[in-house]
Amino acid sequence: MNGKRAKSALTTCPKIGLLWRTDVPTSPADAHSARQWPIMAALRELGGEVEAIGYADETAGTARDRLLTCDGVMVWADPISDAGDRSRLDPILHEAAGAGVSISAHPDVIAKMGVKNVLHSTRALGWGTDTHRYADLEELRALLPERLASGARVLKENRSNGGRGVWRVEVVDRGRGAQPNVSVLHAARGSVPLEMPLDALIDRFAPYFERGECLIDQPFQPRLGEGMIRCYVSADKVVGFGHQLIRALLPPPPEGVDSPEAQPNPRVMHPADAGAFQSLRDSMEQSWIPGLQHILAVERDELPLLWDADFLYGPKHDRGSDSYVLCEINVSSVAPFPPSAVRPVAEAAYRRAVAARERRVAGRGTAASPA
Template sequence: MDTERHSPAPHFPPRHTIAIVSRGDAAARRDTTAQNSRFVRVFEALAAAGIDAQPAVYDESFADTVRDQLLGVDGVLVWVDPIHQGKTRAALDPLLREVAARGPWVSAHPDVILKMGVKDVLYRTRHLGWGTDTHRYDSAADFRAKFPPRLRAGGPRVLKQNRGNGGQGVWKVEALPDTEAMVRVLHAQRGSFPEDIPLETLMARCERYFGWGGCIIDQAFQPRLPEGMIRCYMSGSKVAGFGQQLIKALVPPPPEGPEAPEAQPGPRIMHGPDALPFRALRRKMEDEWTPQMMTTLGIDPASLPVIWDADFLYGPRDAGGADSYVLCEINASSCFAIPDEAPAAIARTVGTRLQKVR
């Protein structure tokens, strides 16, 4: 008897499938592949972990096609900025909620982003070790009533719209001597100059932020900002690496102007999760601040984004000369570029999440 012909074929469990969503036009949707995508390292790490991944370029003009694609996979990873060339996520987020409700796992889920990937997280977690003097204005009337006396009572403040990226809607505001009517402002977007304008002009300029983001966050300006920013990359609840950069946002440009070489940010220097200079920060993030944030915001471990980052400025040194860290932003919508170690961390987290889904 030919046992080989009659033996049942070996059974292999089906491979998980993932779609990686990013913004682009119709040509990008047609031409983008795993090999030419800017996420090529993530595609490679997922493939090495036995996960099939496909690009899913999104635009509002072909949203139905993207929806159909996402409903055919096991999981969805999303890299789409809150604001990009005038477009927002107003249509994308409901689409992702619908997809998640119909089965596929979505990271970061829009509801999680609304908890941690907005500037309001700075206010809601101000009591944690990463917090500082922070306030929230929930309406234009609230802003007009409370911000002027707060500005006059202390040093410079930083106003932030609730949802944004690339410095959009972030302003350093300083009171000017001998006047309550005028202020000095500097927008965080690249190419901005300091302006001396009426306080009323600033308030009118910021009113539109209540319509898009629902609130404005007000933090004390950190005087050590010129020393640089530390970006702590997280995959789930574990540190995946660090980025260190001398930033120029909210730093007045040199006399040569905002386009001069001296006005440009320094290179972002990437480090792995075990980098010695950030050992204390890693311990704080993994053992204290991330669990405390999850409790405060009501986020369970399985809902943390597969990749997100917490941006820190240096705060005051303690009595022993050690640095403290002040949270200035969390990015959960589109965290990229990432350290070399991060794609493997993403793949591990995705694999764990998908096993639980299955």
């Protein structure tokens, strides 16, 4: 390796891409108004070169070429959205990672952390509850009735977001046959409870299981009305919190689903050192995140640069302190995020991009990305 060439490559600033869905390739004006703008500004303050990449399936080839010029890339793209899925994006991210680009979050990590099955695989951690996994329709038909006998349950499709694929189910009467009638409330905004025989509900999941997916079952948390706590994390460090009073899985008010009373309250952001959430922060950093890494076999440098864990308040402890129940982990498209997250996320992204550049220089004699 030419020593002067390697030194020159390492002393140039790392190039960090920020990719999110858009209708057209991102222009400078679009980038300035994007939710990711604070992170872009912080990266530039650190000395990074920032590449704002607007992604659409129609321009996937252009996005791929731009990705391959980067040392690191942060990605915001929901797996399920009105804009489509990630069937074209993920292979491009795999290719870029294979070329030495640091990708956050890597599709393989999303497949471990960003699915509802994580609630089952990590149920023994302190954030767990009475969680079950149904692998097929027969298992759901055999076991769900007994679990509903003890109270309302929440069924979650393995790959779901934005309230899609999440239902509150509870028995309303025993009906005239062997199967009870149940009330079913979808978590998507604007939903109303529907009453049906349990058998009819179970039959609705047949096509889902035929696609090879699983269904996760948790008890409904009675303290849902006290709000959801979103814990924002960069790698293995908590960088902020958000608290929001939500309406999902609660019966609509008498005024109707379109009334102001039926809408969720704004999420109130808090810094990582907010006093109300320090016990949650301690549990996350000292126990739950290390436990998650061990169970899922995810190294620290593989953890997403920005992810969040959504908690509901569980039963009070004997001395009156709160417990917390994990209801979801988001890694694909975390936005908005608290101001306290910006600098630590940017610093972590910068470090990973520098490390990726160093590895490529050491392995190939140059920092230039493959075309």
